[in-house]
Amino acid sequence: MDDTKSLKRRTRFRIFKSHLGLASFVLATICAVLLWYKKHEYTSVSIRDRGSSQSSFRLTRTYRHGISQDPYMQVLDIDEQVLQAGQERFMEHVSMLSDEEAQDDDMWTSKPEYSTSNPLDFEFRLASEPLRMKRMLHRDPQFVESYLDFSHENPHMAAKVNLEWIDKTVLVPNVSDKQTVISLALMSSDAYVRLPHTGDWRNLTEPWNHTHNSGHGWENDGLRGHLFVNSEQDIVVMAVKGTSARGLAGSGEDETTVNDQINDNLLFSCCCARISYLWTTVCDCYMKSYTCDETCLEQELSRKDRYYKAVLNFYKDVVAEYPNSTIWVTGHSLGGALASLLGRTYGLPVVAFEAPGELLATRRLHLPMPPGYPDYLEGIWHFGNTADPIFMGTCNGASSSCSIAGYAMETSCHTGKVCVYDVVKDKGWHVSMLNHRIHKVIDGVIDSYEGPARCIPPGPCHDCYNWKYVQKGHSSSVSQTRSPKTTSTSTVPPEPTITSSCVGRNWIGICTEYE
Numbered sequence: 001m002d003d004t005k006s007l008k009r010r011t012r013f014r015i016f017k018s019h020l021g022l023a024s025f026v027l028a029t030i031c032a033v034l035l036w037y038k039k040h041e042y043t044s045v046s047i048r049d050r051g052s053s054q055s056s057f058r059l060t061r062t063y064r065h066g067i068s069q070d071p072y073m074q075v076l077d078i079d080e081q082v083l084q085a086g087q088e089r090f091m092e093h094v095s096m097l098s099d100e101e102a103q104d105d106d107m108w109t110s111k112p113e114y115s116t117s118n119p120l121d122f123e124f125r126l127a128s129e130p131l132r133m134k135r136m137l138h139r140d141p142q143f144v145e146s147y148l149d150f151s152h153e154n155p156h157m158a159a160k161v162n163l164e165w166i167d168k169t170v171l172v173p174n175v176s177d178k179q180t181v182i183s184l185a186l187m188s189s190d191a192y193v194r195l196p197h198t199g200d201w202r203n204l205t206e207p208w209n210h211t212h213n214s215g216h217g218w219e220n221d222g223l224r225g226h227l228f229v230n231s232e233q234d235i236v237v238m239a240v241k242g243t244s245a246r247g248l249a250g251s252g253e254d255e256t257t258v259n260d261q262i263n264d265n266l267l268f269s270c271c272c273a274r275i276s277y278l279w280t281t282v283c284d285c286y287m288k289s290y291t292c293d294e295t296c297l298e299q300e301l302s303r304k305d306r307y308y309k310a311v312l313n314f315y316k317d318v319v320a321e322y323p324n325s326t327i328w329v330t331g332h333s334l335g336g337a338l339a340s341l342l343g344r345t346y347g348l349p350v351v352a353f354e355a356p357g358e359l360l361a362t363r364r365l366h367l368p369m370p371p372g373y374p375d376y377l378e379g380i381w382h383f384g385n386t387a388d389p390i391f392m393g394t395c396n397g398a399s400s401s402c403s404i405a406g407y408a409m410e411t412s413c414h415t416g417k418v419c420v421y422d423v424v425k426d427k428g429w430h431v432s433m434l435n436h437r438i439h440k441v442i443d444g445v446i447d448s449y450e451g452p453a454r455c456i457p458p459g460p461c462h463d464c465y466n467w468k469y470v471q472k473g474h475s476s477s478v479s480q481t482r483s484p485k486t487t488s489t490s491t492v493p494p495e496p497t498i499t500s501s502c503v504g505r506n507w508i509g510i511c512t513e514y515e
Contacts, residue, residue: 054179057124057187057228057237062195063317065310066222067259073313074201078120086195087118108193109442114186119193124183124228127174128235134370134377135347137164141316144345144368151366152302155295156471158366165370167377171235171326172349175381175419181452182442184237184351185383188332189438191226191241222259223310223338227318235326238318240311240342242333242438261406263307264334266300268356269408270464276398279408287470294469298364308365311338315346331355332438333390340380340415341367349379350416354391354436357411360463375457380416383453385445387429388436393463401433413461419453421445 065073076082090108108119116122136144151158174180224241243260265273265282271292272281285296301308318327329350331339336352343350344367362369384391393412395402402409423429423445434440446452 054125054127054177055230055233055235057126057183057230057235059120059122059190059226060229061227063225063227063314064201064222065224065313067305067307067310071305072203073310073317074203075317076195076201082195083118083121086120086193089194090118090120109186109189109439111443111447114182119190120195122186122190124187124237125179126183126230126235126237127177127180128171128233129174130169131172131349131379132167132169132377133172133347133349133379134165134167134373135170136368137166139346141312141319141346145312147368148302148345148366152298155298155366163368163370170349170379171233172379173328173351173381175351175452175455178446178449178451181351181383182446184330185332185353185438185442185446187226187228187237187239188242188330188335188353189442191224191239191331191335192244192438223307223314225311225314229322229325233326234322234324235328236318236322237328237330238314238339240314240329240331240335240338242331242335259307260334264356265408266306267308267334267337267358267361268411270410270467271297272300273408275403275408287472290466291468291470293472294364295472297469298366301361301364307334307338308341308361311342312345315342332441333436336382337361340382341365343380344369344415347379350381352380352382353438354384354388354441355382355414356390356409357393357413357461357463359413359415359461360411362415375417378416378457381419381455382414382416383419383421383441383446385421385429385435385441386424387431388441389431389433390436392431394431395433411463413463414458417455418458419455421449421453 059078061078062076063073064076065071108114108116114122138144147161147163151161173184226239226241228237228239229235243264244257262282269275269282272283272285273279274281274286274292283296283300285293285300287293300306303309315327327348329339329343329348330336330352332353333355336355337358339350340352340355340358341361342348344362382391386392389395389400390402390409393409394400396408396410397403423435424431427448429435435444
């Protein structure tokens with residue numbers, strides 16, 4: 001009898017010990033989860049507090065990047081001398097305009113609430129909010145550019161590279177706030193404003209040949225960028241200049257017209273701006289009717305004298321100057337598309353205005369996109385209106401106004417989210433290239449609505465569906481080159497046999513050593 005009681009006591013004790021151990025494990029797990037949550041909650045609350053109100057931004061520096069024969073970059077810090085000269089030039093420009101011309105002026109908006117004597121000294125008000133974004137773990141320029149170089153040299157292997165992705169809460173522009181959207185549009189407009197020919201431009205590339213100084217930015221062809229800074233919240237906004245054109249209703253005319261047009265036709269056409277046999281193509285990738293060399297196209301887009309490379313150089317200097325700052329990007333038209341490509345490259349928040357469809361260029365450049373990307377983790381917003389044929393992707397065909405002006409705007413698919421104002425239905429507007437102008441968008445569209453357009457994922461879309469793209473560089477005809485002296489070698493090691501095993505890999509996971 002005593003033995004039976006003793007056995008029962010021991011059994012109950014063992015059960016109690018097991019339950020106690022399980023309870024301790026559960027309690028420890030709960031504590032660990034709470035500690036993790038508190039840590040991340042503190043970070044999120046800190047970011048949320050930073051984004052709770054509007055903050056002030058001012059222009060602090062401008063960039064210009066030459067191309068072609070002069071691929072150099074310069075920066076100008078905005079000081080009192082530059083601001084004074086800019087004000088004098090702007091007021092001189094305004095004094096020469098009639099009342100009717102002032103309504104359609106490309107230099108600045110006509111809205112009284114945004115009137116200024118100097119766009120270069122305007123104070124922009126932006127609100128921010130926290131957003132959980134999926135970004136690459138390693139986003140430093142050296143790593144990203146090495147990945148891009150590999151992708152461009154080995155396009156058939158680019159999709160097989162497994163990049164590391166993380167979810168991170170970052171501050172982004174509050175695109176549901178009307179004042180913020182207008183301010184970003186004004187920043188995009190500000191990038192078109194010509195600076196006076198004064199100030200101390202610093203060279204960011206070496207060597208520098210002063211005899212070639214006329215080959216940059218405001219003196220000739222090239223890409224421009226304006227940098228706006230808020231020191232209190234440590235946020236930097238980079239605005240990229242869009243297209244200047246003499247036949248296309250974009251945002252005025254200036255000396256960058258020629259290369260703006262070349263880059264437009266490269267980024268947004270199906271194949272080198274081959275609209276008809278009457279057109280002179282901007283690259284040699286066209287093969288025959290509705291057939292194009294895809295490898296050639298990708299190489300053309302990634303050339304160092306193209307605007308995409310120039311905007312990457314802008315970003316490298318910005319991140320070196322502001323290594324711990326939150327960086328946003330904005331732009332209008334071509335500038336908006338370049339901003340989106342830059343944001344996709346480095347995982348940056350982007351707000352673009354009236355940008356042509358850039359999804360095709362994103363794929364041709366092999367920009368990093370996480371697999372199974374959910375919509376709520378997107379940080380790229382495209383604002384546009386239904387009366388703009390360039391944004392909507394309807395300004396194409398041999399008889400279109402874009403083609404008559406010499407532009408092959410054949411793409412309509414965007415990445416990120418689209419925020420579309422239906423002015424055709426709401427206001428009865430007719431589709432016209434005049435509705436692409438940035439100040440028409442600010443005054444007649446964004447400011448005229450009670451709030452910003454709702455941002456949603458774009459619907460199913462496919463560009464250039466009737467074209468056939470050939471990977472000519474990987475076909476049997478690749479050996480037939482113009483120069484018999486040049487040979488092509490593969491950087492990818494041969495596949496191992498079944499009995500081999502990998503003992504060493506490079507940074508992208510490709511096996512480099514077998515045993």
